[in-house]
Amino acid sequence: MQQPKLLVVFTWAFLVIWLIAAAFPFLWTLWGSFKVESDFFSKSDWKNALYGVNTIAQTGSPFILDAYRGTWIEESFWLNAINTFLIVIFVMLVSLTFGTLGGYALARSGKKYAFVILMAALIFRAMPHITLVSGYLLPFFEWGIWGTLPTTVIVLVAINQPFTLWMLHSFFLSIPKELDESAMVDGCSRFKAFRLVIMPVMWPGVVTTALFSFLLAYNDFAVTAVLLSQDNLTMVPRIASFLGTSQTEGKVMYAVAAVVSTTVPLFLLVMVFQRRIVSGLTAGAVKG
Amino acid sequence: MKDKHFIMFMAPSLIAMLLFIALPIVSVFIQSLHIEHEQVIVTSQSCGPFGCTEETSVDAEATAALKEADPLGRFAGFQTYTGRNHLATSEVANIVAESSSVGEFFSDLLNLRFYKALSFTVAYTAVVTPFVVLLGLLIALAVNSVTPVMKGPTIFLTLLPMIITPLIGSLVLFWMIDARGILGASLANLVGDPNLSLKASPVLTWIMLMVYGIWHSAPFAFIIFYAGIQTVPQDTVEAAMVDGATRWERVRYIVIPHLAPLVVFISLIQLMDNFRVFEPIVGFQSGANATSLSYIIYQDLRGNEMQLFGSAAATSMLTIVGIAILVSPVAVKTWRDFTRKVI
Numbered sequence: 001m002q003q004p005k006l007l008v009v010f011t012w013a014f015l016v017i018w019l020i021a022a023a024f025p026f027l028w029t030l031w032g033s034f035k036v037e038s039d040f041f042s043k044s045d046w047k048n049a050l051y052g053v054n055t056i057a058q059t060g061s062p063f064i065l066d067a068y069r070g071t072w073i074e075e076s077f078w079l080n081a082i083n084t085f086l087i088v089i090f091v092m093l094v095s096l097t098f099g100t101l102g103g104y105a106l107a108r109s110g111k112k113y114a115f116v117i118l119m120a121a122l123i124f125r126a127m128p129h130i131t132l133v134s135g136y137l138l139p140f141f142e143w144g145i146w147g148t149l150p151t152t153v154i155v156l157v158a159i160n161q162p163f164t165l166w167m168l169h170s171f172f173l174s175i176p177k178e179l180d181e182s183a184m185v186d187g188c189s190r191f192k193a194f195r196l197v198i199m200p201v202m203w204p205g206v207v208t209t210a211l212f213s214f215l216l217a218y219n220d221f222a223v224t225a226v227l228l229s230q231d232n233l234t235m236v237p238r239i240a241s242f243l244g245t246s247q248t249e250g251k252v253m254y255a256v257a258a259v260v261s262t263t264v265p266l267f268l269l270v271m272v273f274q275r276r277i278v279s280g281l282t283a284g285a286v287k288g
Numbered sequence: 289m290k291d292k293h294f295i296m297f298m299a300p301s302l303i304a305m306l307l308f309i310a311l312p313i314v315s316v317f318i319q320s321l322h323i324e325h326e327q328v329i330v331t332s333q334s335c336g337p338f339g340c341t342e343e344t345s346v347d348a349e350a351t352a353a354l355k356e357a358d359p360l361g362r363f364a365g366f367q368t369y370t371g372r373n374h375l376a377t378s379e380v381a382n383i384v385a386e387s388s389s390v391g392e393f394f395s396d397l398l399n400l401r402f403y404k405a406l407s408f409t410v411a412y413t414a415v416v417t418p419f420v421v422l423l424g425l426l427i428a429l430a431v432n433s434v435t436p437v438m439k440g441p442t443i444f445l446t447l448l449p450m451i452i453t454p455l456i457g458s459l460v461l462f463w464m465i466d467a468r469g470i471l472g473a474s475l476a477n478l479v480g481d482p483n484l485s486l487k488a489s490p491v492l493t494w495i496m497l498m499v500y501g502i503w504h505s506a507p508f509a510f511i512i513f514y515a516g517i518q519t520v521p522q523d524t525v526e527a528a529m530v531d532g533a534t535r536w537e538r539v540r541y542i543v544i545p546h547l548a549p550l551v552v553f554i555s556l557i558q559l560m561d562n563f564r565v566f567e568p569i570v571g572f573q574s575g576a577n578a579t580s581l582s583y584i585i586y587q588d589l590r591g592n593e594m595q596l597f598g599s600a601a602a603t604s605m606l607t608i609v610g611i612a613i614l615v616s617p618v619a620v621k622t623w624r625d626f627t628r629k630v631i
Contacts (some may be wrong), residue, residue: 007535008433015430015442018423021446021503025460026452028470032463041468049470102301109289113625117298120618124309126611128564130582131604133314134589138597139321142359158308160303190293219453221567222582226589236453240570242458258461259456270451274444277451278511 026263033260037253067257077238077258084218084234087153091217092210095157095164102161103168104194109179118169121162129159129222137226140267147229155223160216164209167280171205172198208280211273212226218266235262306578313608322361323368324594325354337578361598368602374402375606403605405579408494409610412580413562416501420558421551423502424509431510432517450507453624458500458571465496493577500568509554512515516547552618559614563607581607 026259028049032040035055042048052062059066071077106114136155140146175198183193218236225237233241242255270277321538328350333340337406340414355361370377379400387393431442464471465486486492520543528538566582569575575583581603588600 004535008313011430011433014426015434018427018430018440018446022507025464026448028458028464041463041466043468043473046470046473098301101297103295105289105294109294111291111294113321114294117302119623121305123615123619124305126560126563126615127309127313128582128585128604128607128611129605130564130565130566130585130589131316132309132312132565134585134597134600134604135316135319136308137589137595138359139315154304155308158304161305162309165301190289194297215451219455221453221455221570222586236455238453239459243573255459259459262456264450266451266453267448270444270447274440274447277447278443279514285431 004284026267029256032261033067033256035066035253035254036064036066040253040256067253068261070251071254071257071261075242075254075258077235077261080233080235080238081230081261083149083228083232084236087156087224087234088214088217090150090153090155091160092213093212095154095160096178096206096210098157098161099164099168099209100202102165104172104198106165106169107172107175108180118166121165125162125166129220130226133223133226140227146227147226147232149232152224152227152232155227156217156220158185159223160213163216167209167212168205171209172244174205175201208276211269211276212280213264214269249262295447308495316601316604316608319360319597320368320605321363321365321598322359323364323598324596325358326362327351328354350374352459364598364606368598369606372400372504372600373599376400376402386409401579401584402606405581405584405603406610408497409563409565409582411494411581412498412565413559413614416497416505416562417555417558418497419502420505420509421554423506424554425469425513425547427506427510427515431514446507446510448507449503450505452504454504454567457504458568461500461503471575473559487572487574487577490577493572493574497565497572497574497578501562501565504568505558508557512550512554513547516550517543518612520546542620556615558610558619563611 008246032049035049035052036058038054039048039052046287048054056062106118138153140271145151180193180197183197184190188196221236221240224234225240228234228237242258329344329345330347331342331344333342367394372379383393383396387396398407412560427446431439431446461611464467466472467476467485472486476482486496524542526536526543564582566586569578569580569583585600585603588596
């Protein structure tokens with residue numbers, strides 16, 4: 001099928017512009033994070049950031065790691081990285097355990113209440129996270145559990161449940177009912193059938209859902225910024241707290257380095273799991 | 289599946305959602321009916337050689353004790369809702385009575401905290417959602433026509449704005465459009481106005497935030513459309529070609545109708561997500577020119593002197609009402625479809 005020339009040109013031009021818009025900001029920030037502030041933020045000439053004119057003048061080298069050193073060591077960003085790691089791991093573990101059980105039940109029950117739960121989950125999905133947070137804050141203060149990592153984990157798990165349930169529900173629908181039913185005819189209980197027959201085949205769906213749980217926990221700002229105490233902050237709210245102080249102290253490059261450091265794991269994740277992310281997002285829409 | 293088993297499988301998830309989503313909504317409602325205790329004022333007389341003067345001062349200890357005894361604050365009914373920082377009923381009535389033109393009415397209304405946030409939230413949702421659908425469709429059509437080898441890398445780059453932490457995505461763009469950043473400085477050079485600042489003008493701030501929103505969410509629409517395009521029935525397309533349909537006609541009459549259900553899905557998700565716009569306002573530090581409902585709740589919760597739980601809760605309840613209005617048409621329709629299927 002021959003495409004008209006003009007259309008091909010337009011398509012390519014459009015695509016190239018979009019790809020630049022999508023990717024260039026990240027490249028630019030990565031490049032700039034190895035420069036001094038007067039290069040990355042240069043009013044006179046943007047090419048300064050490209051060649052690092054001031055960076056060479058001030059330090060003698062076009063690439064410097066000062067910002068990273070400042071962020072990770074001076075500002076102890078590694079503590080925040082550990083907090084993020086802990087929160088993300090536990091949110092993934094708990095929300096997938098809850099979600100697989102619930103999603104399986106919703107997929108296998110044809111009853112009206114299963115549908116009611118799915119609709120309720122959809123409405124819960126629409127709740128802005130910060131409105132829920134404003135409900136937690138006062139009780140959490142009163143009970144003395146505000147500011148700790150476990151509290152935040154369980155809150156993120158709950159906020160994540162509606163999405164996890166929907167996704168795993170539509171995934172379990174794609175596993176034929178006959179599989180576990182025949183196991184039950186052969187004398188397995190419901191739980192045994194789930195454990196022996198369903199668990200071995202559910203991993204593709206679980207891994208995809210795990211990716212999205214990871215993204216939700218890793219990218220969250222509203223919940224972690226309000227529910228965690230200063231010592232327990234994860235990376236994203238910590239970056240926000242850099243902004244308040246850094247602008248005045250001329251430490252904005254610390255924030256730039258922190259931003260780049262936080263972005264790297266996400267890039268690796270997309271590179272490795274691109275196919276799964278695409279198939280996961282489409283599964284919900286096209287099939288269900 | 290037996291009811292007993294259903295409950296056992298469902299319990300952990302259900303309990304988590306009830307405790308941390310349903311109950312907080314109740315808690316928010318109760319909080320919204322209360323306001324902070326008034327500070328306890330003590331009046332003391334101090335008498336000097338020139339007569340006695342009365343002095344008033346805040347009794348910090350008594351105020352703290354009051355807060356300790358009843359942390360919710362005192363009951364206020366719907367006072368917070370109608371008060372100046374929320375629906376501001378009396379102020380709005382004043383504005384209606386006094387403003388002579390529609391433009392004046394709106395500019396006065398936008399000075400009120402709640403309406404300022406509401407107007408940006410609604411405008412953001414209304415503008416970003418259709419543009420996301422449109423841009424996502426265009427990208428999907430374009431990516432679909434590139435050679436198979438190029439598809440992997442193009443999809444990878446396209447996914448980046450969506451996968452990135454919203455706060456970080458907005459910071460990265462914010463630094464570029466800063467007056468000293470590459471885009472901000474180049475634009476100032478281009479226009480020839482060295483003092484041009486995208487941050488200072490409300491209109492430019494709004495546009496900037498909306499551009500960010502479209503940039504951030506277009507990949508989501510792209511993925512859904514891209515998958516939809518893969519399932520376009522090829523024999524229908526071929527039949528149309530045999531009948532002499534042009535390329536545009538094939539897109540218009542086969543591809544777009546095939547993708548129409550996806551438009552509903554994307555719009556629904558986008559309406560929900562855009563209505564809670566929050567991180568970009570923190571990232572772009574645009575609080576002076578544009579705020580959103582989520583942002584003013586955050587402001588109340590992070591208050592410098594004291595946290596205004598009552599005020600945050602009232603805004604939260606109003607936000608939930610807004611969400612309900614947005615989502616109800618779709619929920620009602622899905623419910624009807626379901627009951628029809630069952631009967």
